[in-house]
Amino acid sequence: MNKDIFLTNNLINKKEKFVPINKKKIGMYVCGPTVYDDPHIGNARPLIIFDILFKILKCKYGKASINYVRNITDVDDKIIKSAQENNISISDLTKKVIKNFNEDCEFLNCEAPSEQPRATDHIDLMIKMISELITKDFAYENNDHVYFKVNKFNDYGKLSNKKVKDLIAGSRVDVSENKKNPEDFVLWKPSIKDEPYWESPWGKGRPGWHLECSAMSKKFLGNEFDIHGGGIDLLFPHHENEIAQSRCANDTKVFANYWVHNAFITMSNEKMAKSQGNILKIKDFRDKINGQVLRLALISAHYKQPLDWNDKLLKDCKNTIEKWYSVYLSLKAPSKIPDEILLPLYDDLNTPGYIANLHKLFDKANNGIDNDKKIFVSACNFIGILNETKTEWLDFKRKKSLISEKDILKKIELRNKARENKNYKEADKIRDELLEKEVLIEDKDGKTLWKIK
Template sequence: MTTKPVIRLRNSMTRKTEDFTPIDENDVRMYLCGPTVYDRAHLGNARNVIMFDVLFRLLRHVYGQDHVTYVRNFTDVDDKINARAAETGRSISDITEETIGWYLEDMAALGNLEPTHMPRATQYIPEMIAMIEDLIAKGHAYAAEGHVLFDVRSYEEYGKLSGRSVDDMIAGARVEVAPYKRDPMDFVLWKPSGDDLPGWDSPWGRGRPGWHIECSAMSYALLGESFDIHGGGNDLMFPHHENEVAQSCCAHPKGDFARIWMHNEMLLVEGKKMSKSLGNFFTVRDLLDQGVPGEVIRFVFLSTHYGKPMDWTQKKADEAEKTLLTWKHIVDQERDLVTREFTANTPPKEIVEALADDLNTSLALTRTGQLAKQAKASGGAKCVELAEALHFLGFEHDKDWSVSYGYSLEKTLGQPVNLEDYETVLFNEWKTAKKSKDFSKVDELKAMLVAAGVEIRMNQDGVTLEFSKDFDPSKLEALK
């Protein structure tokens, strides 16, 4: 019997890295807070999607594709959406439908699998109303002036996730002070809607849900009162996730809600916080439209552990593109063999082990690079292993990269370009030139390679050539 790898994950609730033991190995369940759909997803929004996609792939590999349930929601009722509708004169449904389509297209471009379920908040209004009624009946919520509020003081463990006491939160947080609140920290479960706003009939009048109750109701409906993993950006830890814990544990006191909480750190751009005022604010679509391939974006994100701040830089993107091109070419060395023996479900053990160590994607990429060197040197089965590793990490081994990168390795030559042949030629010419002191032929060869978009590194031990994004194989014809 094959032994399952031990997966260890950092639990934000306990602040410890723990062995992951699912509640039910036949139904491993996880929930990720999805977007509020009123605009394009910015670059930072993609980080936890990629993080959870890697986790989804790992769990499916370990427990089986049919034994993992992944839920990521859409918040399609929210004041930001209402404001966008008022600002543009467009209907709310048009805005949310368009934005959901954008989001799915952009996340797919980054190599992410679609979750098992993608519920919309508006589809679960009855479940939200039922949960709110239950919280009132249990003494954890109260109605006031058309609103329903959660009584934070009724839940003794409030603040456990974020590690702060209620009194500290009141002192340090900006909270809405309203006359109908019993306590400044009490948060809205339901609020009234005028005729100009979306609304649903409820025991408290026509209204709409507060933000926090949405995820609690949807996760309960799709995953039950106890599930394995809940995630999101660390900016959601308070108040959103803290409030989810409180209302869910009070509504279902016999359950655990989420056993493990995972939070990714934030994104920087060229060393600074992303901000429209600084001119460094990008949506995912901005980069894709600028010609940055989705797989390059994914590679840059994976190069930093999710628990550390990630700095997006042009230099990292350029290096990622170069590395991916090199790895792709190495796989192409044995294209027929790879096509014949690729399985899509046998990732190299060392890659699985890296990801099982709290999603150490940086280590997984390092090990993929080591595997690429072995595959370049020996070819054969190692190229198949490299293809399996790329696929497991979300990089399609057989994708037509000419679409993403503007060229094909077989563009005009009719067969894959083998840069090793040119490395040998250049190195031999260089050794001859050292004896004759005539480097004109070497300089000519180097100039032609550079003109073809090949990057050159030379030293006394040898020559290394790498493709750049401007590679044009037709310009190598003169060297043949």
């Protein structure tokens, strides 16, 4: 499509036209999971949002032009703590969580990114970056720690709209005796006791939290690249610190040009947090709800808006997809999606607008013309919906059925006999029994059809 892509850029807090540095080599870096616990439904939101952005960019600039990097943070205080609490080794923990994460991605029908680098494979690059920062006097060592000098970087706070003096005034920043200034943040810290460590010029230790993204984005995307994404919570301090490190180490005016952040999910209007006990793991949905339903639910609000997760949302999305499958047909090749349909996605990933367009395409497809159906299914496929065949969709529901197919057919036969005898009371009773087992009966054109709710 010849239209421009627009994105809300948190660097300026405005929507603006996306202009790539090099349209044949577009770089997008998205902060992936810290693998201390299984991914939850909140983690799924950026996975899907940036998966769709990946698709849009490929659509406009060509498949081979996009380099989408999503890291895995496998060294972190939370991981150490979680491993201790669960009494397993750090590598067993990260291995397990990474496996679950990858399965979740597949379940949610997210395409694999171009690269999925791990922090622990890039410690050498981080050490190199710290050394450069020290050489350039943007960082200092003190008592086996290395800190970044925040006051040496004039643009600090530009992304998150914060003033350093406000941060100190709030005095919420971590105060440490080793820091020269309270706002400084750690680049390297010593390992104590059984903590994992790497050898470095500053002794045995491990990198600070923010450094891995600076090191890995540099490796895969260069010193300056196009898009950096993640959850809104990462805006500060994580992304602010990344910018400071990277620009100072690389001597650049720019790190990423566009900063895109997704809002949070709430659970029945409450913040989703471990302390609230309302974390829903993605893997716990796998047998209950089709991944497509979760996907549709997660894009039912614009990515910048908070999204409330509740039963009605899931029910509505399930019914929608159920309805949409009524015009499903398998495609040999995707049809061209009309520009006016695609337009909302180009305009800052307006997924609700796109869904509205899908409803309009459905109405058209419902007239029975194959070409309209093909366009509709193609448009669904574009955002990763209706990716399964109708059989697969039905099989998923059958798997969790409370009654066997044989028994269902037996009941239907009994019911139809009752109907022939005009014993409608008995017929309705059987129908209610089936409904209790989530089997829905439809009498259509003299035949009785059934489906799992």
